[in-house]
Amino acid sequence: MLSKNEHKLITSLRQKKYRIQHQLFVAEGIKVVNEFLNSNLLLEKLFCVEDYYQSISKYKPKIISEKELLKLSNLSTPNKVIGIFKIPKVSITKPTGLIVALDVVNDPGNLGTIIRLCDWFGVTQLVCSKDTVDCYNSKVVQATMGSLARIPIVYTDLKEYLKNSNLPIYGAVMDGKNAHSSTLKKEAILVMGNESNGISSEIEKLISHKITIPKFSKTNTPESLNVATATAILLNEFKR
């Protein structure tokens, strides 16, 4: 059975301020929790329903009822297990390799997809502006499918970060050079902007290479691509 304090802790971690205060976050479901148990993340506490106990007994989970799981869960169909993990301490490293930088990405689904893409394409660090959605938000955690444990993610003053870097800075904009005919460096920072407003003017000034994914539509529509699909296409271009 769940104690009052445990219940309070888990539900409080739905809010960013408590995640920051406790330096903890919650993951749910067999697949995601397993990926995290097998990663470098540190486990704080584990809860599971009785029929799943054997599968993860070495982590000494606390058994909870289906009803308790349902109350704790953020998922529409809760899935056996909930884990509380420590937020890893990631420091900003000297920029090397391919780095993705996000300027105020708001949608948790988009951030989750981008983290998974960074994992696929071997991105060395994901640098987020301070007002980008929190990567330990439960929707992000579930969308990353474990990639969250493998990509170093930092939140920082993006302007300062870019100013102090000496890698070429590429930015996805609407009127840049055709990405298909641009030379894309192996070591670079790729900046992607907000869902509605793109890259802010302050950050755009720091971009050394503005690039655009060419459009092949017969009409002049659609206006833009979703930020996660645009990131997918550009990371693939960098790695070709």
Next chain:
Amino acid sequence: MLSKNEHKLITSLRQKKYRIQHQLFVAEGIKVVNEFLNSNLLLEKLFCVEDYYQSISKYKPKIISEKELLKLSNLSTPNKVIGIFKIPKVSITKPTGLIVALDVVNDPGNLGTIIRLCDWFGVTQLVCSKDTVDCYNSKVVQATMGSLARIPIVYTDLKEYLKNSNLPIYGAVMDGKNAHSSTLKKEAILVMGNESNGISSEIEKLISHKITIPKFSKTNTPESLNVATATAILLNEFKR
């Protein structure tokens, strides 16, 4: 004020069987409805709140209250206007150009993103297996941002369709030829599979060119890319 029948019709159209029966679907919000009003789609009925009437008065919308809008809407923040449009009659055409074929894509968000990508990359037709999620589902309609009106979409027996085509058939699989080093024909069919199971074995037999997006991860993870991001990357490869 909304009549009982109008209310009943709009809420019934949340279900696929009624959309098929009436050959109608619902779109919401200023941006999406405007895109559809300016497209080839035929308007059946339009409803809006009073302060938006002037902007679309030429379409003779019926004025409804904010409260009525809230009741009808599928959105968390309803946005001024709801339109009922006729489902266009699209017939299967002889395959030419670049065609995307979906084998049981289930997630409305993924289908919406893929429709938008088809629009961006000038895909000539989107061919869906009969058990792919309905493109007139409200979540798909809202996710396509108007692209739904510009891409001819058909639902058909995918096996028969592929058998009768004489274009090369590419399929995204886990163990295919590296997409970066494959010659991708200008005229082709690209088959994308289900979110969990990929392309079904029955359809895989009909694929002439199995292709894979190479992975640059240092570990052997993640297992796969989301179907919408994979479609983005491959359509970009076809159009390079």
